[in-house]
Amino acid sequence: MVNKTFKQKSIACHLLETGKVLPFKSEEKPELMPVWDKDLCARCALCYVYCPDAAISRQEDGYFDVDMNLCKGCGICHRECWFGAVTMQEAD
Amino acid sequence: MDKFSLFAAQLLTFRECFSKKGHSACAGCGVALAVRHVYKALNENDKTLEKARWQIPWKQSSIFKTTDQPSGQALPALLSVPKENDNILNICFDNECTESRIKNNSLIKKLPAIAASSDYAYTATACPSHPFDLFEKVNKGWEADGHAYIHILCPCPAGWGFEPQETVRLGRMAVETRLFPLYEISSGYYQVTTDETNPRPLKDYIKKQDRFSSWKSKQIESLQEEADVFFHKLKEKTKTGI
Numbered sequence: 001m002v003n004k005t006f007k008q009k010s011i012a013c014h015l016l017e018t019g020k021v022l023p024f025k026s027e028e029k030p031e032l033m034p035v036w037d038k039d040l041c042a043r044c045a046l047c048y049v050y051c052p053d054a055a056i057s058r059q060e061d062g063y064f065d066v067d068m069n070l071c072k073g074c075g076i077c078h079r080e081c082w083f084g085a086v087t088m089q090e091a092d
Numbered sequence: 093m094d095k096f097s098l099f100a101a102q103l104l105t106f107r108e109c110f111s112k113k114g115h116s117a118c119a120g121c122g123v124a125l126a127v128r129h130v131y132k133a134l135n136e137n138d139k140t141l142e143k144a145r146w147q148i149p150w151k152q153s154s155i156f157k158t159t160d161q162p163s164g165q166a167l168p169a170l171l172s173v174p175k176e177n178d179n180i181l182n183i184c185f186d187n188e189c190t191e192s193r194i195k196n197n198s199l200i201k202k203l204p205a206i207a208a209s210s211d212y213a214y215t216a217t218a219c220p221s222h223p224f225d226l227f228e229k230v231n232k233g234w235e236a237d238g239h240a241y242i243h244i245l246c247p248c249p250a251g252w253g254f255e256p257q258e259t260v261r262l263g264r265m266a267v268e269t270r271l272f273p274l275y276e277i278s279s280g281y282y283q284v285t286t287d288e289t290n291p292r293p294l295k296d297y298i299k300k301q302d303r304f305s306s307w308k309s310k311q312i313e314s315l316q317e318e319a320d321v322f323f324h325k326l327k328e329k330t331k332t333g334i
């Protein structure tokens with residue numbers, strides 16, 4: 001994606017090649033998945049707030065976890081966590 | 093005290109009103125994030141919306157033709173002229189991917205002002221990187237007595253050319269550089285809702301995106317100037333009204 005100029009791309013939402021698009025609950029899983037480290041997590045819920053796919057939910061103990069049926073591996077939760085509690089790891 | 097209670101995001105509803113089946117948007121889609129936030133805000137107001145989910149009127153359109161002018165039909169469709177007793181909340185999810193691309197930036201910026209001058213009771217700009225601001229504006233728009241229009245900037249990883257994980261960062265950056273100031277116009281009164289006293293240089297924002305890869309420093313400077321002028325005008329209006 002990186003070395004293309006803007007003109008070479010199709011208009012977003014009308015993408016010609018599907019690329020990273022995963023249709024709904026898909027058989028196909030993303031390459032990366034977020035993993036939470038409970039020792040670092042402050043339970044601030046920022047990762048939850050910023051997930052565009054609503055894949056993160058609060059567990060009974062107040063910590064957060066992901067539903068891999070919905071997650072597309074975008075990494076926003078990893079980027080936005082102030083405490084570095086979310087790391088992106090290879091999904092099996 | 094439990095560190096649990098220190099964070100504002102904990103005050104949000106954890107009930108999810110978003111489509112539970114998932115959606116087909118790209119990874120890191122800013123529009124999907126904004127839609128999710130809007131539903132969260134709306135659901136607090138009206139429980140019937142929970143059933144509607146994606147069935148709320150939802151139109152995808154390219155509002156600009158290849159010229160820099162809004163096309164004759166499209167703009168009024170976006171900003172319908174309020175009729176008496178109408179009470180409609182219009183929300184525009186803007187991913188800035190128009191056919192003539194970034195050139196329209198200045199026109200898009202004027203939309204909230206156009207709406208305000210055509211008798212909209214409430215207009216505002218918002219960005220999903222500032223969720224609380226967005227919730228508040230959607231709620232105000234919902235409760236407004238008359239038409240309301242909310243313009244939401246949604247970073248688009250595929251169209252703008254950045255890594256999907258930067259979506260929220262770029263939205264925040266657009267606000268911090270004052271390129272997309274967050275403000276609201278409520279019955280003629282302007283209010284800037286996030287005032288960055290120390291704005292970021294626009295260069296940081298431009299350099300992050302492939303769509304600006306051909307830009308020379310001169311273009312960046314002129315856009316910076318444009319943004320500054322726009323922001324100062326906005327500031328003036330908060331004092332004087334429309």
Ligand code: SF4
Nearest residue numbers: 041042044045047081
């Ligand atoms: S953003 Fe980080 S610290 Fe906050 S709840 Fe999520 S994982 Fe925990």
Ligand code: SF4
Nearest residue numbers: 051071072074075077
């Ligand atoms: S990687 Fe993206 S989609 Fe997956 S849980 Fe994190 S924010 Fe949500």
